[in-house]
């Protein structure tokens with residue numbers, strides 16, 4: 301089967317990193333069409349996945365666009381649409397990985413007469429999107445998609461609640477190769493030494509810097525933990541959230557935490573960094589659609605504490621394979637951090653259990669098989 305994958309982003313967010321694992325097995329039978337140039341293209345190339353940047357013109361529609369703005373941007377998209385229709389005719393299937401990719405993919409599937417799959421990596425609710433964007437996404441998916449792959453039950457539920465047809469949906473979690481998360485002790489020691497983390501209790505936060513990812517919650521929690529508790533923030537402001545970055549720095553200065561917090565920017569050595577942490581904290585203030593970092597921490601054998609909402613609740617069972625805390629409650633988070641600091645053995649048991657469950661439950665080979673079967677079934681109906 302030849303697949304044309306479409307993704308709007310030039311930057312590697314969670315949806316894009318997931319796409320790498322899905323597209324890779326198809327080799328030359330896949331093409332990833334991007335609507336922006338950027339580092340994601342290079343990462344695809346490093347994985348030998350065919351990639352083409354289909355437009356470098358910024359698509360102006362935002363998550364909060366109104367109807368007039370959405371319509372204006374649709375007109376602006378016509379040249380891109382023509383290009384995608386032409387390419388799509390050489391492929392068996394169009395696989396839209398993001399919302400703007402859904403817009404183009406839906407129309408292209410109609411003109412090129414190719415089935416459309418929409419991989420839903422978002423919680424389609426008003427917390428994240430404008431009413432117009434929601435309506436456009438749901439209407440296009442209902443009209444044109446043969447299959448909507450939701451990345452969690454939470455994403456699937458929000459899709460149906462917003463008016464999406466449930467019979468189109470299938471829930472498939474992100475897949476991971478457990479081998480990529482095996483880190484040697486010498487690598488851990490090296491990172492701890494490089495970052496000056498020896499002797500500290502390190503809480504890692506691995507997310508792009510954005511208000512709803514809640515980095516500020518962890519900073520607040522630090523004030524309620526003993527001084528050896530240090531935080532590392534791994535990730536960049538991928539979508540221009542510079543005001544938030546500034547706020548975080550102000551918060552750190554105001555609380556006198558300069559020596560207990562490090563910002564490492566975007567990194568590609570996530571497994572090594574996670575393995576060097578004593579705890580990984582996920583602090584999203586809005587429901588997380590899936591939460592790749594939660595599974596990655598588990599695969600690294602590092603205990604994880606996550607905000608109890610959305611997809612995170614499907615990944616973590618409190619006290620069994622990790623910890624759950626109420627979103628936006630720094631005190632509760634601090635209590636978990638302090639418990640982890642004291643009960644090292646119980647934690648190690650929880651982390652071991654999490655690693656073994658996650659290695660099976662999210663194994664990329666099994667997940668890719670599930671996707672392949674779903675795609676094949678579209679041609680056997």
Ligand code: UDP
Pocket residue numbers: 312313314315317506507508534535536565566567568570590591592593594596
């Ligand atoms: N990530 C990364 N480098 C960074 C920060 C994050 O490669 O510096 C990765 C992280 O390991 C995870 C993904 O970005 O695989 C984020 O996915 P998640 O589902 O947690 O959040 P999203 O970005 O999709 O909202």
